[in-house]
């Protein structure tokens with residue numbers, strides 16, 4: 001293995017882990033580190049130059065590799081563009097940047113005969129990128145879906161285990177360092193949309209504009225939603241889902257979903273990530289592990305750098321690491337064409353209301369449903385839980401609006417397509433969850 005000379009931009013959470021791992025190996029010499037504020041106290045004392053001037057890295061002809069763990073779009077895009085133009089390889093953990101400027105960066109890297117490595121940008125320490133790029137090279141990807149954000153998975157797991165509200169779970173996540181002071185990117189699903197854009201590039205050949213990806217966060221999930229999920233033997237997870245469509249479009253969506261007992265995502269708790277990839281030859285594979293954090297993310301970053309060191313002296317090694325990504329943006333399925341199956345909880349305000357009438361009204365308005373539970377609340381009002389067929393939201397909302405004297409108390413997405421195959425109908429609610437059902441309950445299934 002050759003010894004390569006590297007510069008590091010950023011010495012925060014991930015950068016500190018990177019420095020520690022680099023100190024334990026002999027194949028990469030860290031020459032310079034650029035930070036924003038040179039006076040800041042650090043947890044590591046590297047022996048190399050520390051500077052506030054990134055040009056000390058970009059303009060140093062001896063530096064062959066720039067490792068970027070600073071984050072954000074500008075000025076980092078300009079730094080990496082200059083580094084690529086100067087013929088340097090790049091390792092980055094920056095999903096926000098790649099999701100928005102990936103097409104430009106990868107086409108520049110290709111033109112310059114250098115590589116961008118980005119294992120840490122999705123699912124932290126889980127080797128997902130190299131699995132898609134290398135391990136599944138012989139496959140067409142039929143679907144990719146994942147729990148891709150540790151913060152939201154921690155919050156939802158906490159809401160399930162304690163019955164607390166979203167606000168209480170978020171506060172605890174912030175106190176324990178699982179959520180940022182400003183959690184918007186995580187809890188509104190922006191972070192998952194960025195990661196899904198990168199996964200779309202690797203799985204379906206094009207980055208997707210994250211702003212165009214259907215996105216729902218978890219801020220509106222209530223303790224009642226969690227209780228409804230539990231009563232049906234499910235947990236709620238925020239997932240990112242990618243499906244190629246026949247018309248050369250890609251369906252990409254980020255939203256919370258009910259995951260039934262027995263599904264591989266059901267037991268993925270806390271800050272863990274998990275990803276299901278369905279390949280044309282391999283079938284379905286599951287990858288899971290720590291999706292963020294200092295050491296897991298540094299493991300992916302330094303792994304990328306070591307992979308480069310292994311091959312840098314081989315002739316034309318660059319093409320081996322060039323991802324097959326088109327430089328135009330993906331064309332996404334229109335919002336109005338996206339269809340969802342739902343679990344809906346309805347309260348009937350007219351005492352003695354007729355359940356069959358509700359089902360008939362919904363059907364007359366174009367919505368096939370299956371009533372899975374009918375009971376009463378403490379005040380004697382009828383409460384119905386029903387699943388809807390897979391339909392666009394506009395049809396579901398219109399049909400529900402036609403049920404007289406009714407309040408929709410919860411509407412939760414169900415797993416669909418390949419993701420649900422083999423799990424939905426076989427799922428069994430744990431005994432404790434089944435006991436919480438009242439009235440005529442049936443196993444949760446989608447009639448679609």
Ligand SMILES: NC(=O)c1ccc[n+]([C@@H]2O[C@H](COP(=O)([O-])OP(=O)(O)OC[C@H]3O[C@@H](n4cnc5c(N)ncnc54)[C@H](OP(=O)(O)O)[C@@H]3O)[C@@H](O)[C@H]2O)c1
Nearest residue numbers: 010011012013014035036037069070071093094292293297
């Ligand atoms: N944290 C994770 O678990 C994790 C997981 C996966 C991916 N990532 C990605 O990794 C990247 C870094 O995340 P992090 O959590 O380590 O961030 P962080 O703790 O905020 O650290 C950022 C570092 O970058 C430096 N920096 C920021 N802007 C700079 C600039 N313009 N020039 C030079 N240095 C600059 C900062 O310098 P000062 O210290 O002087 O302010 C700081 O050292 C982000 O892209 C993030 O999305 C993080």
